[in-house]
Amino acid sequence: MSGAALQIWGLTKDYGSTRVLDDVTLDVAAGEFLTLLGPSGSGKTTVLMAVAGFVSPTHGDIFCGGRSIANDPAEKRDFGVVFQGYALFPHLTVAGNVAFPLKVRGLGRAERDARVREVLDLVRLDGLADRKPRELSGGQQQRVALARALAFRPKILLLDEPMGALDRKLKADLQGELRRLHRTLGTTFVNVTHDQDEAMNLSDRIAIMDGGRLIEIGSPSSLYARPRTRFAAGFLGRNNILEGQVVAIEDGAAMIDVGSGILRHALDPSDRLAVGEAATVALRPERIEIRPMRPGIDTGLDGTIIDIVTGGATVEVLAAVSDGRTLWATLPFHGFDAALGRGTPIALSWTPDATVAIGGRSDGSP
């Protein structure tokens, strides 16, 4: 129990006969930056709003500091919330917005003013205190929303798509800002996004959601390097998914027949592969090299180039293997062989530890 700032236990939500959250269980450690990541409609906002107190769970419970808060009204929970679209009070100035939670808590004028200045300083908005929200840019509005939610020093800050409406450049700036705030304040942050880059850049841990369920949770690097589910493998960055059958297990490796060839897959202690059974592996495009297999070191498949996309620092090659399936390979732009073109036959090779065995069933599909 100790160390967990927030515990979500068996959270289920039905609207009429539609189940929008299905048994979501999740602990958030004190001081952690956790991101709920998932496609649109996966239930991220619903989880966050249940924690904030605006959605009442059909089943399940929510604990804060070991105590159930599921029946507390929103105003008693003391969580800072940054809403999608910011929901600033249009009739109040920036300072008025930030002072609102302090006024509600009965802080005296002098203390309030000092705290407002301090928080506006923290989000680098000093000088705009007397503006109305409609006189601010999107990025500035987002900072006001942050300042307002942090002004009363909540233990937990909940953020619903805080960068949703911002352009790319601004997003990058504000991501840095959020990281800095999290570092300086030590507050627990629970963030919601459908932007995988944002999730990867910001979070200590990412909880991947789909169809109202929690699919997988882990640090950005572990989820990227060793996804356990097919959904996580496909959702976080690009992955090639290869399906086949285990034909042999030897020397710490499984030989998997994928139709267009037999691959060598280095076994991980957590792999549950057995001879004769189906296996699915994920392979990151950047692990593939275009060169003949080195005997005894590499594994791979033969293919033909069907497309080449230059992306700046990297080149994306789409290749078809003998049974018609396609694989993406990402190669560094520097040193890319200009003689390669559409229709060129190539050898795609990688080391056996590049593939990750993923459970086929965890995302609900066989």
Added chain:
Amino acid sequence: MDEHRLPLRRPFLIAAVLVSVFLALPLFVTLPVSLTPTRYVAIPTEELSLRHYREILTNPLWLRAFADSFLVALASAALALILGTGGAVGVWRATGFAVGALRALALLPLVAPPVVTALALSRAWVTLGLFDTVPGVILAHAIVSMPFVFLTVSAGLAGLDPRIEQAARSLGAGPMRTVASVLLPNLVPSMAAGGLFAFIISWDEIVVTLFVSSRSVFTLPRQIWSGIRDNIDPAVAAVSVVTIVMTVVIGTAALALRRIGSGQRSGR
């Protein structure tokens, strides 16, 4: 941006002027008549006189009518403001099926033919002992003018992010405080506009008034109504001019406020 509208501008402008003139026509008759020095209705030819204005300011019958109208208009506007604002906020918060049903219910007094409303209220007020009482007329007027408050406040709410209520709650404000310090301050212009609309609707309401009062409540329109049946007196014209001026002034203020109420947040 405006250029492609230019070709149509002239005909519309002419039409607008014609309609305005047509609507203002009564004023071109009433204003001169109200200034006649004669005791009977006539267009003044030689001199102008304010005697009929003096008459309506001294005659106890007219003074009582002004007082009754003012009381009824003020009280019914206040009541309509409370009911209409409450209804609009309720519908704004509701989701799904309830929205359409509640909206239709709130607008019913506007859609139903006035005579039907009047008849229904008349029967109901007799049963409830409200017939021919000041509270009865106030309540009847409030019912008739409530939809205007409802519509104006709804327009104001349409420009508000529904999440500001949740934001206020998350910041520690209870439900009452949220309404008082977040919702209402944002609705002040729309509510003021709705209240003024309700006031002028009550000020010249006649149909429902005739059905729910007989002897003890005499609003201005009722007094005019009986005045022109007995003998036509130029004082009626003077009262009409006063009413027209009031309606124009209050109506313009209400329209201006409504613009502010639904337009102030366009920058968001």
